[in-house]
Amino acid sequence: AQTVTQSQPEMSVQEAETVTLSCTYDTSENNYYLFWYKQPPSRQMILVIRQEAYKQQNATENRFSVNFQKAAKSFSLKISDSQLGDTAMYFCAFADSGAGSYQLTFGKGTKLSVIP
Amino acid sequence: DAGVIQSPRHEVTEMGQEVTLRCKPISGHDYLFWYRQTMMRGLELLIYFNNNVPIDDSGMPEDRFSAKMPNASFSTLKIQPSEPRDSAVYFCASSGLAGGETQYFGPGTRLLVL
Numbered sequence: 001a002q003t004v005t006q007s008q009p010e011m012s013v014q015e016a017e018t019v020t021l022s023c024t025y026d027t028s029e030n031n032y033y034l035f036w037y038k039q040p041p042s043r044q045m046i047l048v049i050r051q052e053a054y055k056q057q058n059a060t061e062n063r064f065s066v067n068f069q070k071a072a073k074s075f076s077l078k079i080s081d082s083q084l085g086d087t088a089m090y091f092c093a094f095a096d097s098g099a100g101s102y103q104l105t106f107g108k109g110t111k112l113s114v115i116p
Numbered sequence: 117d118a119g120v121i122q123s124p125r126h127e128v129t130e131m132g133q134e135v136t137l138r139c140k141p142i143s144g145h146d147y148l149f150w151y152r153q154t155m156m157r158g159l160e161l162l163i164y165f166n167n168n169v170p171i172d173d174s175g176m177p178e179d180r181f182s183a184k185m186p187n188a189s190f191s192t193l194k195i196q197p198s199e200p201r202d203s204a205v206y207f208c209a210s211s212g213l214a215g216g217e218t219q220y221f222g223p224g225t226r227l228l229v230l
Contacts, residue, residue, distance in 0.1 A: 035218070037221075042223075043205055043223070043224050043226070044221065044223050044224070045207060045209075045221035045224075046221075047218055047220070050218055091159065103161055103164075103172070104149070104161065104219055106158060106159040107158075108158050109158065
């Protein structure tokens with residue numbers, strides 16, 4: 001079974017600074033997908049970024065980028081120029097690529113606070 | 117696109133009552149997922165459907181929980197009878213394909229069972 005581990009329950013960062021959230025996972029699969037979701041106080045789950053395991057290039061979305069290390073099974077999220085609106089819970093998630101055996105597995109989350 | 121729609125957004129009920137949560141997935145999405153989020157257990161997949169057919173309900177906690185998808189644009193999650201330990205946020209999500217396509221979440225239903 002796949003597992004996703006987020007080792008930082010809470011983090012804080014000064015506004016405009018850069019912060020990196022860690023995520024490791026365990027799988028025997030070779031093809032899979034990884035996601036970061038953001039959950040602000042409103043509780044809405046919002047996709048931040050998505051990475052396909054067969055792509056070596058790290059995904060980026062504006063101020064958000066990932067460092068995907070497949071051999072190390074690591075998938076960290078870097079937030080540049082942090083903004084107050086980035087304050088939220090961040091969940092790392094793993095998805096098996098095989099149709100018919102689909103399940104999205106989430107980590108426990110990292111609570112990020114952006115300090116003005 | 118309106119996104120995934122869930123109703124009600126908040127539900128307060130008394131132990132023993134029946135609770136029905138509703139979900140409308142994004143039009144054209146073939147997969148629909150029900151999750152539960154609690155502080156103790158985090159986000160758990162309860163059940164998912166493909167083309168209105170339940171594929172995996174191994175996450176449904178017990179027989180008090182049931183889910184249906186009578187058509188491509190509507191699903192329900194029912195708890196009967198409800199218990200205080202069912203208090204949680206219940207999310208519905210949909211996606212276009214299994215195997216890694218992004219799941220888009222609804223706003224969730226916050227359930228409190230007294």
